[in-house]
Amino acid sequence: MTRKKGIIVKSRFMLLFGIAILSCMGFAAECLRAEEVVLPEEIFYYTPIASASGPNVVWTNPAALGQRQLGSVLLFTHRQNRLIRDYGSVTTTRAMGIGYRHLNYDGDDHQEIIFALGGGRRTGFGISYRYMKKSVGYLHHRHLWTVSLLVRQTKNFSIAGRAENLNRSRINGERSDMRFVYGVAMRAYRDLVTLSFDVDMTQNETFRSADYRTGIEVRPIPGMFVYADFDNHSRFNLGFRVNIFNTYVGNRTEFQRDGKTYLSTSYVGTVKGRQASVIKPQRKTLSVGLDGTLPENPDRPFFGQRPLRFFDYIDGIRRAADDDEIDRLFLHIKTLRCGMAKAEELLDALDYFKSKNKPIYAFLSAPNNLSYLVASIADSVFIPPVSSVKLTGLRVELMMYKGLMDKLGVELELLRVDEYKSAAEPYIFDKPTDENRQQVNRWLDVMFNDFVAVIASNRGLFDDSVRAIIDRGPLTSLEAREFGLVDSLMYLDEALQAFAENPNSYWSRQKSFYSYCTETFVDDSWDEKHTIGVIIADGGITAGQSGGAKVGEHEMIGAVRRCYFDRNIDGVLLRINSPGGDALAADLLWHEIEKLAQKKPVVISIGNIAASGGYYIAAINSPIYADKNSLTGSIGVYGGKVNFAELYDKIGIYTETIERGKNAAFFSSSQPYTEEQREKMKSQLWLFYDHFVDKVAGVRPISSDSVNALGRGQVWTGIEAASNGLTDNLGGMWDALGNLLGDMGLDKNNIELKFLPEKYYLFRNPFDIPPYLRTKIQDWVTPGSPVENVLKEPSGGNIFYRIPYDILVE
Numbered sequence: 001m002t003r004k005k006g007i008i009v010k011s012r013f014m015l016l017f018g019i020a021i022l023s024c025m026g027f028a029a030e031c032l033r034a035e036e037v038v039l040p041e042e043i044f045y046y047t048p049i050a051s052a053s054g055p056n057v058v059w060t061n062p063a064a065l066g067q068r069q070l071g072s073v074l075l076f077t078h079r080q081n082r083l084i085r086d087y088g089s090v091t092t093t094r095a096m097g098i099g100y101r102h103l104n105y106d107g108d109d110h111q112e113i114i115f116a117l118g119g120g121r122r123t124g125f126g127i128s129y130r131y132m133k134k135s136v137g138y139l140h141h142r143h144l145w146t147v148s149l150l151v152r153q154t155k156n157f158s159i160a161g162r163a164e165n166l167n168r169s170r171i172n173g174e175r176s177d178m179r180f181v182y183g184v185a186m187r188a189y190r191d192l193v194t195l196s197f198d199v200d201m202t203q204n205e206t207f208r209s210a211d212y213r214t215g216i217e218v219r220p221i222p223g224m225f226v227y228a229d230f231d232n233h234s235r236f237n238l239g240f241r242v243n244i245f246n247t248y249v250g251n252r253t254e255f256q257r258d259g260k261t262y263l264s265t266s267y268v269g270t271v272k273g274r275q276a277s278v279i280k281p282q283r284k285t286l287s288v289g290l291d292g293t294l295p296e297n298p299d300r301p302f303f304g305q306r307p308l309r310f311f312d313y314i315d316g317i318r319r320a321a322d323d324d325e326i327d328r329l330f331l332h333i334k335t336l337r338c339g340m341a342k343a344e345e346l347l348d349a350l351d352y353f354k355s356k357n358k359p360i361y362a363f364l365s366a367p368n369n370l371s372y373l374v375a376s377i378a379d380s381v382f383i384p385p386v387s388s389v390k391l392t393g394l395r396v397e398l399m400m401y402k403g404l405m406d407k408l409g410v411e412l413e414l415l416r417v418d419e420y421k422s423a424a425e426p427y428i429f430d431k432p433t434d435e436n437r438q439q440v441n442r443w444l445d446v447m448f449n450d451f452v453a454v455i456a457s458n459r460g461l462f463d464d465s466v467r468a469i470i471d472r473g474p475l476t477s478l479e480a481r482e483f484g485l486v487d488s489l490m491y492l493d494e495a496l497q498a499f500a501e502n503p504n505s506y507w508s509r510q511k512s513f514y515s516y517c518t519e520t521f522v523d524d525s526w527d528e529k530h531t532i533g534v535i536i537a538d539g540g541i542t543a544g545q546s547g548g549a550k551v552g553e554h555e556m557i558g559a560v561r562r563c564y565f566d567r568n569i570d571g572v573l574l575r576i577n578s579p580g581g582d583a584l585a586a587d588l589l590w591h592e593i594e595k596l597a598q599k600k601p602v603v604i605s606i607g608n609i610a611a612s613g614g615y616y617i618a619a620i621n622s623p624i625y626a627d628k629n630s631l632t633g634s635i636g637v638y639g640g641k642v643n644f645a646e647l648y649d650k651i652g653i654y655t656e657t658i659e660r661g662k663n664a665a666f667f668s669s670s671q672p673y674t675e676e677q678r679e680k681m682k683s684q685l686w687l688f689y690d691h692f693v694d695k696v697a698g699v700r701p702i703s704s705d706s707v708n709a710l711g712r713g714q715v716w717t718g719i720e721a722a723s724n725g726l727t728d729n730l731g732g733m734w735d736a737l738g739n740l741l742g743d744m745g746l747d748k749n750n751i752e753l754k755f756l757p758e759k760y761y762l763f764r765n766p767f768d769i770p771p772y773l774r775t776k777i778q779d780w781v782t783p784g785s786p787v788e789n790v791l792k793e794p795s796g797g798n799i800f801y802r803i804p805y806d807i808l809v810e
Contacts, residue, residue, distance in 0.1 A: 063120065067124065122528060181200050191526075222276040285509055286326045291335060314345055317353055333375050389476075392470065393473070415682050528750075533572040535559050535575065580803060581801070593617055612801040623736070
């Protein structure tokens with residue numbers, strides 16, 4: 001209720017503000033006295049100033065350019081039943097427009113160029129510059145400046161104003177007057193009817209002598225507009241517009257009192273993107289390519305095409321399910337490495353597509369576990385005749401580094417809280433502990449059982465049969481078909497042709513997923529577009545800037561603060577895909593997120609993992625969504641330092657420490673902890689752990705004792721976390737977003753998403769290596785790698801909320 005009252009107060013304020021500006025324009029009109037600049041009436045066709053839309057707003061109301069009027073139009077006019085005598089065109093892109101017109105005015109040519117700019121969402125301001133390149137009399141080489149205002153604080157009411165000839169160019173040595181146009185418009189019956197009323201006057205006129213025009217626009221069917229108006233000079237205007245795909249045609253004709261044509265304008269135009277059309281588009285197959293990690297928030301180039309985000313795949317598939325233009329889906333899946341939880345989100349989106357009675361076909365180029373898992377939901381699955389299905393089951397590899405460290409002469413003095421906090425194990429034990437093996441086997445069983453059940457359900461098999469098939473993997477293409485995992489063996493072009501309406505031109509009915517996700521939709525509704533901030537925390541949490549696979553504290557805090565201070569951002573979806581990291585950095589980030597949640601609605605979505613520090617930043621009083629196969633929890637802490645004393649001795653480095661203070665060498669890398677220092681470090685770790693437990697207990701519906709029982713470093717799957725109280729609901733980003741919008745009373749069709757932090761680059765490395773190989777190399781030589789973690793992170797005596805670096809489910 002508080003939020004809705006705020007919107008109402010804001011709307012009333014902006015309406016009063018707009019009325020005040022228009023009143024000031026009127027007052028100026030009464031104060032100024034001069035001659036009028038009479039412009040040709042052939043302005044192509046009249047558009048009410050308060051309901052203006054389309055490219056012709058560059059003349060009518062530049063403020064409407066802030067509504068993203070995209071497209072261009074070519075116009076032709078004729079007067080009194082004569083053939084074409086005037087013509088022009090106009091193009092708009094984003095908030096800018098440019099137009100040209102050529103008129104036969106008083107028997108001579110009139111050539112005019114106009115530039116316009118506009119901005120603003122609910123309250124728009126615009127400005128235009130008109131230059132009469134060639135004309136008659138005082139209009140020759142004349143410059144005109146115009147400003148305009150458009151206020152649409154509600155979805156049914158709009159007011160506008162325009163002031164022309166601001167520069168008041170001279171006529172016969174005298175300053176010319178200004179012209180003012182005021183307008184109001186109202187929409188009713190679900191935007192099917194628009195009523196308008198305009199007042200047109202100069203400062204030499206009173207409202208009694210001004211020109212008045214009353215109009216109505218009706219949309220009888222989607223893609224068709226019928227318009228009529230009349231003025232106080234007994235002239236009336238009739239017109240229509242018909243949308244055909246992304247083009248439109250129309251006509252406006254003005255009649256005099258005696259019924260004779262005064263001015264008629266015919267036009268044809270195009271829009272960038274899609275619009276409502278009287279002709280239904282040809283139904284198409286949406287071609288979706290899936291490969292690699294499907295990054296959450298990839299770097300974007302300043303120039304060129306932006307890469308798709310993971311959310312684009314979820315949103316695009318679900319949108320296509322409700323789109324009459326899309327009748328089926330063709331998946332081309334290569335080698336997916338996106339993780340189990342993200343694969344689950346893809347499956348949910350594809351299942352929604354199938355629920356609309358639309359078929360899905362999947363072609364697998366190089367199927368692995370995740371690739372086949374996603375493809376199994378398809379109605380038909382195809383692989384090349386000579387292929388291998390690498391359906392071999394799930395695995396977790398726990399890599400231990402202590403043996404290597406012993407040979408190097410490097411001792412890692414790491415302490416942990418508590419027995420399940422396995423992040424420190426690779427550096428202090430030769431083998432995983434029984435507790436670690438126990439928990440890994442526990443959640444791997446949960447994930448594998450779900451993996452088997454999904455495949456069995458999708459392919460109509462028994463769970464035991466799928467387990468037996470997996471135990472025989474990897475499979476040849478013939479074996480995969482024999483066991484019912486795939487339906488046919490064919491090459492990609494053969495698969496496309498087999499399901500095309502015309503086998504000789506299958507590409508004619510293909511629509512690429514990238515173009516589908518990035519195309520715009522023409523929306524001229526006056527509904528307020530609410531902005532939802534989507535903050536992506538993807539990678540290990542570290543102090544300082546982001547880099548490699550790290551979530552930089554500075555960058556993330558900047559993104560959170562932007563959502564906090566930006567008045568246009570109404571709510572926030574926090575997407576976490578992080579194993580944790582530096583405890584201080586996580587706490588600073590948590591503080592900013594917690595402040596944001598006190599000011600604006602926040603909902604949290606866990607991707608593949610949000611454990612330890614990743615779960616720490618989610619410990620706010622907001623709903624948490626996790627997929628069944630997400631990994632979360634790991635409430636625990638570890639810390640310590642590296643002791644290089646033996647290594648220095650082996651390679652001939654002599655070190656001597658001169659101290660002032662009993663614990664001056666506490667963080668020294670050339671000597672071990674004393675027993676007293678070790679106890680002090682352990683007591684600090686317990687304080688950090690207790691702080692973590694209390695923080696979780698303060699926002700979750702479970703006690704500190706229960707959090708402690710679930711903590712001690714234990715990792716839980718999403719389905720376990722939902723049952724034990726660490727999370728609230730099962731679901732992915734789409735479900736979390738739906739929860740947020742439901743609580744805010746918003747509709748998914750009436751929002752805009754702002755992804756943060758924004759990551760841009762100017763030039764891409766021309767010698768870049770393939771993503772998968774680059775990831776493998778980064779695992780060892782870049783920040784966040786096991787080598788760096790072993791030798792760098794503990795060396796400063798830092799404390800970490802983190803799970804093991806090498807847990808990877810494949």
